[in-house]
Amino acid sequence: MLWGSHKGASMLCFRETAFGRVGIEDKEGFITRLYLPGRSDAVSEGPETALLGEAFAQLEAYFAGRRKTFDLPLRFDEGTPFMKQVWQALCMVPYAHTASYKDIAEAIGNPKACRAVGMASNRNPIAIIVPCHRIIGGTGALVGYGGGLGMKERLLELERRYGPAD
Numbered sequence: 001m002l003w004g005s006h007k008g009a010s011m012l013c014f015r016e017t018a019f020g021r022v023g024i025e026d027k028e029g030f031i032t033r034l035y036l037p038g039r040s041d042a043v044s045e046g047p048e049t050a051l052l053g054e055a056f057a058q059l060e061a062y063f064a065g066r067r068k069t070f071d072l073p074l075r076f077d078e079g080t081p082f083m084k085q086v087w088q089a090l091c092m093v094p095y096a097h098t099a100s101y102k103d104i105a106e107a108i109g110n111p112k113a114c115r116a117v118g119m120a121s122n123r124n125p126i127a128i129i130v131p132c133h134r135i136i137g138g139t140g141a142l143v144g145y146g147g148g149l150g151m152k153e154r155l156l157e158l159e160r161r162y163g164p165a166d
Contacts (some may be wrong), residue, residue: 004047011027013052019151019154019155020037020116021034022130026051027075027077032075033125034127036151051085051140058071059105070129076126079120082113083120085108086117086120087120087124087126089107090104090124095131095164096159097165099135101115101121104135113114121135121144122144132146133147134159
């Protein structure tokens with residue numbers, strides 16, 4: 001995945017998926033946002049770019065258990081440097097595995113920042129592709145997810161069903 005930070009014109013497209021209506025935003029050749037089902041604050045939709053088509057194809061392959069990693073150029077146009085660090089660390093949690101907020105806090109060198117990691121995870125603008133659903137509470141409990149705990153549970157079950165990345 002490529003990472004960048006910049007603001008500019010964007011294209012937004014929605015599609016019905018196996019998990020509901022999902023929106024993906026392309027800004028200048030980077031995926032900058034994924035709207036989870038029922039969580040859209042987007043106002044308008046434009047034509048589908050080649051990158052959006054590829055992002056939806058990878059997302060559908062993931063939902064079908066045929067893709068375990070995403071290969072898309074990503075860019076965070078919002079968020080603090082700390083949040084961006086957390087979001088990048090979330091990508092290090094492998095398919096079909098989970099980590100706690102404490103694990104992520106330790107991974108970014110700030111072991112006491114568990115709550116802040118939780119808040120950053122909650123504000124992840126590119127959910128699923130940046131897998132915040134793999135982050136669980138220290139006791140192993142499912143806690144918080146922008147798409148609701150039911151969706152988080154479905155995503156984790158999907159990954160358990162298809163097994164660890166090769």
